[in-house]
Amino acid sequence: MTRGANALRALLEVRGLRAARGGREVLRGVSFDVAAGERVVVLGANGSGKTTLLRAIAGLDAVDGGEVRAEGVGFVLQQGALFPHLSVLQNTLLALRVVKGMANDDALRAAKAALARVAIERFDAMPHELSGGQQQRVAIARALALEPRVLLLDEPTSALDPAATKDIEETLRALSATGIAILIVTHDMPFAESVATRTVTLRDGVVETR
Amino acid sequence: MTARARIAILACIAALACACGIARAADEPPVLRWGADPSGGAPFAFFDPDDPDHVIGFEVDIMDELARRLGRKPELVRADWLALVDALQAGRCDVIMNGFEITAERAEVARFSVPYFRFAQQIVVRKADAAPTQSRVHGLADLAGKRVAVLNGSQSIEALKAAGFADDAIMQYDDSLAPYTEVRLGRADAAVAESIIAAYYASSDPELALVPETFAPGNYAAVTRTADRELGESIDRALREMQADGALGEILARWGLLDETQAELGTKPGRPQQVLASARGKRSGGFDAVRAVAPAVLEGAGVTIALTAIAMPLATVAGLFLALGRISPRASLRRASLAYVSVMRGTPLLVQIFLVYFSLPPLGQWIFAASPGLVQSALALVGGAGFLTLPPLFVGALCLAANYAAYEAEVHRAGIEAVPRIQWDAARALGLSRAQTIRHVIVPQGVRIALPAIVNDLNSLIKDSCLVSVIGVTDLLSVCLGIGKSRFDVPEMLAIAAALYLVISIAGDVLGAWLERRLRARGFGAVEGHAKGAHP
Numbered sequence: 001m002t003r004g005a006n007a008l009r010a011l012l013e014v015r016g017l018r019a020a021r022g023g024r025e026v027l028r029g030v031s032f033d034v035a036a037g038e039r040v041v042v043l044g045a046n047g048s049g050k051t052t053l054l055r056a057i058a059g060l061d062a063v064d065g066g067e068v069r070a071e072g073v074g075f076v077l078q079q080g081a082l083f084p085h086l087s088v089l090q091n092t093l094l095a096l097r098v099v100k101g102m103a104n105d106d107a108l109r110a111a112k113a114a115l116a117r118v119a120i121e122r123f124d125a126m127p128h129e130l131s132g133g134q135q136q137r138v139a140i141a142r143a144l145a146l147e148p149r150v151l152l153l154d155e156p157t158s159a160l161d162p163a164a165t166k167d168i169e170e171t172l173r174a175l176s177a178t179g180i181a182i183l184i185v186t187h188d189m190p191f192a193e194s195v196a197t198r199t200v201t202l203r204d205g206v207v208e209t210r
Numbered sequence: 211m212t213a214r215a216r217i218a219i220l221a222c223i224a225a226l227a228c229a230c231g232i233a234r235a236a237d238e239p240p241v242l243r244w245g246a247d248p249s250g251g252a253p254f255a256f257f258d259p260d261d262p263d264h265v266i267g268f269e270v271d272i273m274d275e276l277a278r279r280l281g282r283k284p285e286l287v288r289a290d291w292l293a294l295v296d297a298l299q300a301g302r303c304d305v306i307m308n309g310f311e312i313t314a315e316r317a318e319v320a321r322f323s324v325p326y327f328r329f330a331q332q333i334v335v336r337k338a339d340a341a342p343t344q345s346r347v348h349g350l351a352d353l354a355g356k357r358v359a360v361l362n363g364s365q366s367i368e369a370l371k372a373a374g375f376a377d378d379a380i381m382q383y384d385d386s387l388a389p390y391t392e393v394r395l396g397r398a399d400a401a402v403a404e405s406i407i408a409a410y411y412a413s414s415d416p417e418l419a420l421v422p423e424t425f426a427p428g429n430y431a432a433v434t435r436t437a438d439r440e441l442g443e444s445i446d447r448a449l450r451e452m453q454a455d456g457a458l459g460e461i462l463a464r465w466g467l468l469d470e471t472q473a474e475l476g477t478k479p480g481r482p483q484q485v486l487a488s489a490r491g492k493r494s495g496g497f498d499a500v501r502a503v504a505p506a507v508l509e510g511a512g513v514t515i516a517l518t519a520i521a522m523p524l525a526t527v528a529g530l531f532l533a534l535g536r537i538s539p540r541a542s543l544r545r546a547s548l549a550y551v552s553v554m555r556g557t558p559l560l561v562q563i564f565l566v567y568f569s570l571p572p573l574g575q576w577i578f579a580a581s582p583g584l585v586q587s588a589l590a591l592v593g594g595a596g597f598l599t600l601p602p603l604f605v606g607a608l609c610l611a612a613n614y615a616a617y618e619a620e621v622h623r624a625g626i627e628a629v630p631r632i633q634w635d636a637a638r639a640l641g642l643s644r645a646q647t648i649r650h651v652i653v654p655q656g657v658r659i660a661l662p663a664i665v666n667d668l669n670s671l672i673k674d675s676c677l678v679s680v681i682g683v684t685d686l687l688s689v690c691l692g693i694g695k696s697r698f699d700v701p702e703m704l705a706i707a708a709a710l711y712l713v714i715s716i717a718g719d720v721l722g723a724w725l726e727r728r729l730r731a732r733g734f735g736a737v738e739g740h741a742k743g744a745h746p
Contacts, residue, residue: 143639
């Protein structure tokens, strides 16, 4: 699966993004694209604005300028952030029912399909009964259920053991093979080197060009 | 119990409460609602020691006869003695007959009938202090510099002040039995009360003695609203009749109260009758006693449980909405919720109960009068101008709920704020609106976090519910106190009440523990679910 990124249409376009946090201008005109099938890892020192960038793209925080163009963004937050009071299936169903207003049967089918893509079968398990890696995969399925074209992941392997990290990597490879654009923020260098088709480095609030 | 069963029970209670109101509105024989405090003690109107479901006393007998002569059906409205006049003004009763001394002060706010009983103040001391050989206490003068116990709000206070007693020498108690207990225990040197009460209690306690001399005579009369002239005058006529034809004398004689001073009021002696056994404090003992008091005590316990079962779910739900108001992005909602919480937490529950109970009826009359005809005819279905004159149990439960809602609001707020910030983000990232996030993600987690604190508050509500006895709700504590006074066994009955409160509160804890287990069984690993996920 090594297709030239430039040959494909960009699913995520970030243009001149500017954002300040705590009175400091963290992003000072960030621009880059992520195309279908790409797995782009954002690198940068602590405080370089990686998480701010993801949250801005996901629309969680306001920005001060610039533009984000994306066709359906799914965001997997740190450690998955599953809803602890809902089962695996309920976590995946919630947005389908509440946001998309899908009928029960349709929602159930979509949720199970999304969980199948990350190889999770314990539908009725509660999050705390799962391993960290499984929780991360359920979180990915929860985002996938809404059929995003772009998937954002914030530190998907933090606190995971090597085997679970490997599982996540394989899951992400399989997803990008289906044409999803993936953008990952991580401190886990071995994982980054292994999973990335391309890296983007943030320095002084802009994308470093080499 | 399933959620459905719980809702069904609540609905039944609510329907019952409504039915009570409607039934009263549609009552056919004209009712004469008379106010008295049966926990005030014998021999006025008090719980029958051998059948505590019934209220007996010489005033009950007078009122029965009086109502008969007026062609009306007497109906006792219970209220705390100090609140009886408020109950009258609020229209909860039409007349008070409960040892009300005629005073100029009271005559300004209400109308006194012709007197039905003449009393004087009398002193009770420990038997040793009244020993004939030493004769230490003959009269008021011998009490100079001593501590004297009296009933709060009674005429005895004025009599003592008039005799030159300082305020700090007069110990005031809310119940009529306490002054005698204090004398027996030595915390007070003497008790002064109206002769009728003094004689009743002193004669039943072998350690106490009555000083024969009486002083500061006065009269008891029925009290009606000043505006209710017609009723007041018809009561006057009926009482005069009863004095003249011997009916009143007969009732007083029956209770051993027909002394020679009653003639000063024009009360003619009737045929003397045998004194009621219960009127003299004779009571059954052992197993018979348990059988006699058990139904009333259990009924009281049922009232306490009902109060809690109505109030706590209401408080929990209302508190949740208040908590959401507290964290609302709209400043006006935040301020309104904060104001509610501050006022309800910052003022005594007892005061709230009093204020609500006595201001609802006039408020209802005002609303009714100010409403257009259509609204009035709709209100007529639920009692007309008296539509807010709700049964005391209902008002009591509502007050408890309203007060506890403020505490639950803070408990819920703490629960909601303990939900990790990232849960809001995760919900928003999935496209949930703020309202959807609160409903599906934040509240379910916040409630689970708050649950132990809510169960804790349930426990204190069970015990705080006894405060509603001030508006005449016959809950566990007031029933036990009333029976205790009529049986001269207050400590024993209080111990029984305490034991039952313990049982109810343990049942509440068990229910709470069951709820917590159930929520955990549904998989909520509490917030630790996050922590575990982070460090597998």
